[in-house]
Amino acid sequence: MNTNEKPSALIIIFGATGDLANRKLFPSLYRLFEKGNLSEKFAVIGVARRPLSNEQFQQNIKNSVQSSAQEQALVDEFATHFYYHSHDVTDSASYASLKKMAEDLDSHYQLDGNRIFYLAMAPEFFGTIAIHLKEDGLTMVDGFKRLVIEKPFGHDLESAKALNKQIRKAFSENEIYRIDHYLGKEMVQNIEVIRFANALFEPLWNNRYISNIQVTSSETLGVEERGRYYEKSGALRDMVQNHMFQMVALLAMEPPIKLTTDEIRSEKGRVLKALRPIEGNKVNEYFIRGQYGAGDLNGKTLLGYREEQMVDPRSNTETYVAGKLMIDNFRWAGVPFYIRTGKRLSTKSTKIVIQFKDIPMNLYYQTEQALQPNLLVIHIQPEEGITLHLNAKKAGQSLNATPIKLNFANKGINGLNTPEAYEKLLDDCMHGDATNFTHWDEVALSWSFVDKISAVWENTKEENFPNYPAGSKGPKAADELLEKDGFFWWPMADLEVETC
Numbered sequence: 001m002n003t004n005e006k007p008s009a010l011i012i013i014f015g016a017t018g019d020l021a022n023r024k025l026f027p028s029l030y031r032l033f034e035k036g037n038l039s040e041k042f043a044v045i046g047v048a049r050r051p052l053s054n055e056q057f058q059q060n061i062k063n064s065v066q067s068s069a070q071e072q073a074l075v076d077e078f079a080t081h082f083y084y085h086s087h088d089v090t091d092s093a094s095y096a097s098l099k100k101m102a103e104d105l106d107s108h109y110q111l112d113g114n115r116i117f118y119l120a121m122a123p124e125f126f127g128t129i130a131i132h133l134k135e136d137g138l139t140m141v142d143g144f145k146r147l148v149i150e151k152p153f154g155h156d157l158e159s160a161k162a163l164n165k166q167i168r169k170a171f172s173e174n175e176i177y178r179i180d181h182y183l184g185k186e187m188v189q190n191i192e193v194i195r196f197a198n199a200l201f202e203p204l205w206n207n208r209y210i211s212n213i214q215v216t217s218s219e220t221l222g223v224e225e226r227g228r229y230y231e232k233s234g235a236l237r238d239m240v241q242n243h244m245f246q247m248v249a250l251l252a253m254e255p256p257i258k259l260t261t262d263e264i265r266s267e268k269g270r271v272l273k274a275l276r277p278i279e280g281n282k283v284n285e286y287f288i289r290g291q292y293g294a295g296d297l298n299g300k301t302l303l304g305y306r307e308e309q310m311v312d313p314r315s316n317t318e319t320y321v322a323g324k325l326m327i328d329n330f331r332w333a334g335v336p337f338y339i340r341t342g343k344r345l346s347t348k349s350t351k352i353v354i355q356f357k358d359i360p361m362n363l364y365y366q367t368e369q370a371l372q373p374n375l376l377v378i379h380i381q382p383e384e385g386i387t388l389h390l391n392a393k394k395a396g397q398s399l400n401a402t403p404i405k406l407n408f409a410n411k412g413i414n415g416l417n418t419p420e421a422y423e424k425l426l427d428d429c430m431h432g433d434a435t436n437f438t439h440w441d442e443v444a445l446s447w448s449f450v451d452k453i454s455a456v457w458e459n460t461k462e463e464n465f466p467n468y469p470a471g472s473k474g475p476k477a478a479d480e481l482l483e484k485d486g487f488f489w490w491p492m493a494d495l496e497v498e499t500c
């Protein structure tokens, strides 16, 4: 399909009364509608357990999009495209009435039999729903059928394989859109462009010129009401297996021969294949874990993880992970990729720092400051931009060098907020573009890496937990991980993008 064409489709959202649908999906669909990216030929069926009338559901939609809306008439018109189906995901009779409703809407809105099934609900039902959709005839359509599936995709390699087997009974791999919302972020998508559209970087993007790469995703939030899920997940499964690995894959992949879904995914997959497996007694050498205790942030007292709702008071679950990844291929041999992510830290920030090697000889070493290495910083969020750290002459008589920054801030230039990740991903899915979704091979490779770490951590109680206070910069062990190699984490405060 031509990407300028406005696709027609029936979108069936399972979990339509949930948090994700209300906070992300409805507002994102609304923004697409407001921008004219959705044709008149679309309808949404919200599916959830509780009974609701269409009118009540449409009111939910209006409430959910109101804050981002400019025009009431447009909101009202948008909401008329939404219908509700009270549903039992395990009961064929429910699917039969859903099918009838889908067929009616298909002919009413002339949707050409195009269907998107969006699973935004508890993962234990993903497989059951996919199988029912096929067996109860909802996937028998003249147009396209696509399955959008939220994380977590399994809990480990084995459960992911079992889930994949179930959904593959109803959908082929190219009909499955596994969400990793980091891939919808503007600056994550920008990694490829920065790398492959600049003559400046690509020749240097290897172990001859780069000394190490640091990927940080820190959060100020704790586990909120998600204790039950998080206890079984921890930061390793919740953030590393998916988001962090996806960013590393984009940073390390070879240039694809074309910008097609298959070529890009296959290059990313090759990076994950080249990851040096870390297992057994190597785990605690390459990876460290943390758990937050009580603390405070901005004058607010915060509970420790073990005091949160639905959390075991002696929990061994990690809320922080830092690790060193080695990519054993020609380009990256010897270059550590350090990753770290954690909850209840002092700042909300996702950044990538590419640290270049020192120049062979320092002519300026007698200046008051040692020469700083060149850094390329990619600001993913909350600010979006790029900063290149260079050295230049300090103004004045002397020939001293001083660090300078070249900044590009997305907001400063465009004056606009970039689209929210879900808006882009929904748009991609409607156009049949799966590039920014995770392929099964990537899921399987990342689980097989992460499983070896969890095997050790789940079997050894971390006696030092909690090992960082809420609102702090994380556990000390994360600093030691880099110190052993003669590096340090670049302080977040020194890296801020400057908007002028």
Ligand code: BG6
Residues within 6 Å of the ligand: 151, 217, 219, 238, 239, 350
């Ligand atoms: C989700 C995790 O995938 O990503 C959450 O389940 C985490 O625990 C969130 O808070 C972080 O996303 P973002 O976009 O705020 O960095």
